[in-house]
Amino acid sequence: xxxQTVSLERDSLILIHAPTGRDARLLQxxxxxxxxxxxxxxxxxxxxxxxxxxxxxxxxxxxxxxPSAIESISAVLQKQGAWSDLPLLVLTVGGEPTxxxxxxxxxxxxxxxxxxxxxxxxxxxxxxxxxxxxxxxxRQYEVRRRDAELQLVTxxxxxxxxxxxxxxxxxxxxxxxxxxxxxxxxxxxxxxxxDVIGEPHYTxxxxxxxxxLDGERVSFESQLWDKSGLLRDVSVSYAPDxxxxxxxxxxxxxxxxxxxxxxxxRALRATSDRLQFLGELGEVTRALTAPEGVMTxxxxxxxxxxxxxxxxxxxxxxxxxxxxxxxxxxxxxxGGVVGAYRLSSxxxxxxADIRQGETxxxxxxxxxxxxxxGSGLFHALGVEALVCCPLVRDGKLTALMAVTQMxxxxxxxxxxxxxxxxxxxxxxYIERARAQSELRKSEQQFRxxxxxxxxxxxxxxxxxxxxxxxxxxxxxTGTTPDVVEGWGWQRVHHPDSLPSxxxxxxxxxxxxxxxxxxxxxxxxxxxxxxxxTRVAPVCDNFGTVVRWFGTNTDIDEQKRTEDALRRANxxxxxxxxxxxxxxxxxxxxxxxxxxxxxxRLGSEVTPQLSEYAGYVSTGVRRMESLIRDLLTxxxxxxxxxxxxxxxxxxxxxxxxxxxxxxxxxxxxxAQITFxxxxxxxxxxxxxxxxxxxxxxxxxxxxxxxxxxxxxxGAEHSNRDWVVSIRDNGIGxxxxxxxxxxxxxxxxxRDEDYPGTGLGLAICKRxxxxxxxxxxxxxxxxxxxxxxxxxxxGNHG
Amino acid sequence: MDxxxxxxxxxxxxxxxxxxxxxxxxxxxPFEMALASDxxxxxxxxxxxxxxxxxxxxxxxxxxxxxxxxxxxxxxxxFRAHPLCTxxxxxxxxxxxxxxxxxxxxxxxxxxxxxxxxxxxxxLRLGSVIREVATEAGIAFGGSAFERGKSAPAxxxxxxxxxxxxxxxxxxxxxxxxTGLRTSGNPEG
Numbered sequence: 001x002x003x004q005t006v007s008l009e010r011d012s013l014i015l016i017h018a019p020t021g022r023d024a025r026l027l028q029x030x031x032x033x034x035x036x037x038x039x040x041x042x043x044x045x046x047x048x049x050x051x052x053x054x055x056x057x058x059x060x061x062x063x064x065x066x067p068s069a070i071e072s073i074s075a076v077l078q079k080q081g082a083w084s085d086l087p088l089l090v091l092t093v094g095g096e097p098t099x100x101x102x103x104x105x106x107x108x109x110x111x112x113x114x115x116x117x118x119x120x121x122x123x124x125x126x127x128x129x130x131x132x133x134x135x136x137x138x139r140q141y142e143v144r145r146r147d148a149e150l151q152l153v154t155x156x157x158x159x160x161x162x163x164x165x166x167x168x169x170x171x172x173x174x175x176x177x178x179x180x181x182x183x184x185x186x187x188x189x190x191x192x193x194x195d196v197i198g199e200p201h202y203t204x205x206x207x208x209x210x211x212x213l214d215g216e217r218v219s220f221e222s223q224l225w226d227k228s229g230l231l232r233d234v235s236v237s238y239a240p241d242x243x244x245x246x247x248x249x250x251x252x253x254x255x256x257x258x259x260x261x262x263x264x265x266r267a268l269r270a271t272s273d274r275l276q277f278l279g280e281l282g283e284v285t286r287a288l289t290a291p292e293g294v295m296t297x298x299x300x301x302x303x304x305x306x307x308x309x310x311x312x313x314x315x316x317x318x319x320x321x322x323x324x325x326x327x328x329x330x331x332x333x334x335g336g337v338v339g340a341y342r343l344s345s346x347x348x349x350x351x352a353d354i355r356q357g358e359t360x361x362x363x364x365x366x367x368x369x370x371x372x373x374g375s376g377l378f379h380a381l382g383v384e385a386l387v388c389c390p391l392v393r394d395g396k397l398t399a400l401m402a403v404t405q406m407x408x409x410x411x412x413x414x415x416x417x418x419x420x421x422x423x424x425x426x427x428x429y430i431e432r433a434r435a436q437s438e439l440r441k442s443e444q445q446f447r448x449x450x451x452x453x454x455x456x457x458x459x460x461x462x463x464x465x466x467x468x469x470x471x472x473x474x475x476x477t478g479t480t481p482d483v484v485e486g487w488g489w490q491r492v493h494h495p496d497s498l499p500s501x502x503x504x505x506x507x508x509x510x511x512x513x514x515x516x517x518x519x520x521x522x523x524x525x526x527x528x529x530x531x532x533t534r535v536a537p538v539c540d541n542f543g544t545v546v547r548w549f550g551t552n553t554d555i556d557e558q559k560r561t562e563d564a565l566r567r568a569n570x571x572x573x574x575x576x577x578x579x580x581x582x583x584x585x586x587x588x589x590x591x592x593x594x595x596x597x598x599x600r601l602g603s604e605v606t607p608q609l610s611e612y613a614g615y616v617s618t619g620v621r622r623m624e625s626l627i628r629d630l631l632t633x634x635x636x637x638x639x640x641x642x643x644x645x646x647x648x649x650x651x652x653x654x655x656x657x658x659x660x661x662x663x664x665x666x667x668x669x670a671q672i673t674f675x676x677x678x679x680x681x682x683x684x685x686x687x688x689x690x691x692x693x694x695x696x697x698x699x700x701x702x703x704x705x706x707x708x709x710x711x712x713g714a715e716h717s718n719r720d721w722v723v724s725i726r727d728n729g730i731g732x733x734x735x736x737x738x739x740x741x742x743x744x745x746x747x748x749r750d751e752d753y754p755g756t757g758l759g760l761a762i763c764k765r766x767x768x769x770x771x772x773x774x775x776x777x778x779x780x781x782x783x784x785x786x787x788x789x790x791x792x793g794n795h796g
Numbered sequence: 797m798d799x800x801x802x803x804x805x806x807x808x809x810x811x812x813x814x815x816x817x818x819x820x821x822x823x824x825x826p827f828e829m830a831l832a833s834d835x836x837x838x839x840x841x842x843x844x845x846x847x848x849x850x851x852x853x854x855x856x857x858x859x860x861x862x863x864x865x866x867x868x869x870x871x872x873x874x875f876r877a878h879p880l881c882t883x884x885x886x887x888x889x890x891x892x893x894x895x896x897x898x899x900x901x902x903x904x905x906x907x908x909x910x911x912x913x914x915x916x917x918x919x920l921r922l923g924s925v926i927r928e929v930a931t932e933a934g935i936a937f938g939g940s941a942f943e944r945g946k947s948a949p950a951x952x953x954x955x956x957x958x959x960x961x962x963x964x965x966x967x968x969x970x971x972x973x974x975t976g977l978r979t980s981g982n983p984e985g
Binding site: 581584585587588589591592593595596599620624 | 809811812815818891892912913914915916917919
């Protein structure tokens with residue numbers, strides 16, 4: 001359609017055709033002098049060729065306008081577009097043109113702008129005429145260029161652009177337009193809308209076209225067949241072309257393909273519908289605690305959302321065959337399928353898939369399962385199409401859920417996926433509901449129990465708001481539920497302890513850790529009592545805290561008793577210490593002055609007097625050791641943190657003990673052997689004391705006729721170190737094995753085996769102080785083994 | 797006649813007072829003894845000391861720590877505060893073996909810590925301890941190496957005149973257990 005590009009030089013080129021005389025040469029000279037470019041055409045054919053290549057104006061001699069020449073020129077001018085109005089300057093002979101010439105010129109008139117120049121010609125007239133003509137022509141070319149540019153632009157816009165006139169005939173279309181319909185521009189321009197877009201679309205657009213022709217801008221969305229017969233979404237705008245006088249000459253139609261956008265919009269809407277649906281489903285089922293309730297809601301909402309005829313939920317028994325339809329929603333309200341079925345009665349293909357946990361889609365039971373046995377059952381149930389999702393847990397089919405249609409239905413992938421999601425979530429909802437119902441049940445049991453216990457008890461939500469207190473709480477505090485529920489309990493706390501209680505409690509809430517603290521709570525009489533509070537988190541199967549159970553145990557009395565006991569113990573020990581001390585003083589006097597008396601008497605001392613003095617000093621010694629042991633015994637009761645936290649190397653303690661009984665070892669020629677001993681927590685000095693006592697006993701209660709053999713061993717047994725001291729002494733009856741650890745308990749007369757009866761009591765007291773045990777095994781005449789067990793210190 | 801050692805015994809138990817005398821006699825130490833039988837009497841003695849004839853300034857003090865009315869430590873502090881007694885050697889007599897009592901006595905400048913034994917020979921060794929302490933302090937008494945007729949305070953004055961400050965001597969005595977502060981008495985301790 002577009003002419004070849006015309007160079008700017010040709011815009012201003014003057015073509016001269018004056019075949020006879022000197023006119024052509026004179027003109028050329030004249031134009032050259034005026035800096036105008038010109039070309040002399042020797043023939044009409046030459047002229048026509050040059051015109052087609054581009055021309056500013058034509059100077060043509062009247063005498064050259066033969067009828068055949070007119071014919072050729074007309075033809076070439078007609079090929080120029082509507083933009084063209086080529087200036088034609090005809091050099092006449094002078095005087096009035098002849099009739100023949102007039103008629104010929106009349107033929108050229110509509111094709112160009114004809115000017116007659118009468119000879120003889122003045123040179124300045126010619127130049128001026130040429131310039132005027134070239135200027136006009138340059139403007140025409142400019143218009144043409146702009147038009148071409150516009151066409152280029154519009155052709156490349158992905159919008160269907162057309163200009164339609166009042167008569168609804170296409171005047172102009174862009175390339176996009178013609179390509180849409182698979183036609184050429186020429187095939188469209190000049191034809192009516194109706195013709196081009198087809199009757200149905202025209203009917204849709206007719207009202208809008210009328211509006212546009214009434215001078216209104218119109219925009220609407222519609223659909224349009226494209227060249228391949230696809231119906232596509234389009235947005236259409238009509239902009240009226242209004243003349244200065246207000247008449248509407250036609251309108252510009254802009255049509256845009258919005259099929260992709262529409263599709264994206266539809267996909268987005270589908271997604272958001274889906275999300276909204278799933279969100280609502282979750283929201284609605286959250287409050288429900290009965291699994292049946294959950295499934296009823298899920299079935300109804302799912303069927304409605306998918307516009308299905310029904311939706312059911314069935315439990316599968318442990319035989320993996322019997323299924324009981326628990327819930328069935330039917331759009332028609334028939335609800336026919338509730339009841340028990342056997343999975344094996346359905347088509348084998350269907351049941352196999354279900355048992356393997358695969359989602360099964362049936363689009364038309366009649367069509368697909370016709371050949372299969374059991375398809376009749378679907379018909380009997382009035383189910384023609386369905387999507388069925390099984391729940392397989394631990395390899396066992398436990399439940400299934402299906403959405404059904406009474407007519408064949410071509411389930412889309414999106415629908416099947418949505419249903420799978422719904423089913424997945426439903427299992428979770430059921431789990432949640434079951435867990436909540438279990439929780440409620442156990443809570444009820446707990447409340448019943450909690451009202452019978454003597455402690456104050458309460459329950460709080462995961463966030464710490466207390467929603468229940470037992471009756472004891474209300475009895476003690478004298479409060480009412482409305483003031484203490486949530487965080488109102490703070491009113492019965494002491495202002496001094498409340499901040500640390502809040503801090504600890506909030507810490508537990510945010511970490512899900514148990515809480516334990518002792519603090520006072522105000523009773524209904526306004527006085528505070530001390531309570532031990534323990535709070536434990538209750539978690540669901542996923543480890544999330546769902547509740548807190550708390551108890552407040554009144555330890556006021558206990559605390560008071562403990563304090564009193566501690567004071568009493570302290571007093572007693574202080575008393576024992578001082579008493580033992582003061583008891584030793586008079587004894588010292590007795591002893592020293594007895595000796596002094598004997599000394600003074602000198603030679604007057606009789607053997608009998610010596611014997612009596614011996615009794616005095618033996619009595620004094622015995623009393624002294626008793627007092628010393630009592631002192632030791634009372635001292636071991638003191639809780640000295642430094643001693644308690646230390647560690648004792650039993651090997652070292654034993655070595656010290658052996659050294660301290662060395663004299664007796666020498667005397668009895670005893671043999672003492674020992675294993676390597678562990679390090680335990682305790683005080684080395686006190687452990688040494690234990691060894692010393694036990695070794696002394698072994699050396700004391702030895703047989704006269706036999707060398708005393710003592711072995712100290714150690715064994716690790718179940719978190720304890722068990723140390724044994726075995727001898728081959730006289731032994732004792734196992735009946736006395738416990739009694740010997742009592743205060744002042746002795747099995748022998750002092751004359752035979754001197755002792756205070758405190759040694760083993762002291763040992764027991766020391767060992768028990770370090771959370772150990774002490775015991776003895778013995779057999780008369782064979783020997784004794786004393787054991788003590790102490791924690792190995794590796795378990796806190 | 798030998799110069800007697802002036803001893804102030806602060807002791808509530810007459811039995812122990814008797815034993816102290818026995819110990820002195822056993823070791824042939826000539827002595828004159830004033831007895832304060834409780835803390836209050838000791839304080840009263842201190843107030844009269846050097847002013848009345850019955851309260852001479854002692855050469856040596858034997859102090860029982862467990863005293864009625866005013867405790868032994870307090871009494872010791874009072875004597876130490878008296879200008880005439882800042883240097884007087886003190887032997888602490890006690891039946892207590894509590895480390896606390898021992899440390900306190902040493903800190904307050906006791907020359908010896910003598911735990912009362914329950915055996916006569918052991919108790920009589922107190923005499924030799926007294927002799928030792930008196931000799932260390934340069935107190936002249938019968939049978940000692942020092943010139944007769946010179947009292948301990950007089951000796952101290954002479955020492956000071958020679959330029960030896962009494963603080964120096966106190967320092968020697970008070971440095972600690974390794975420079976002569978030993979505990980005498982029952983070795984079983």
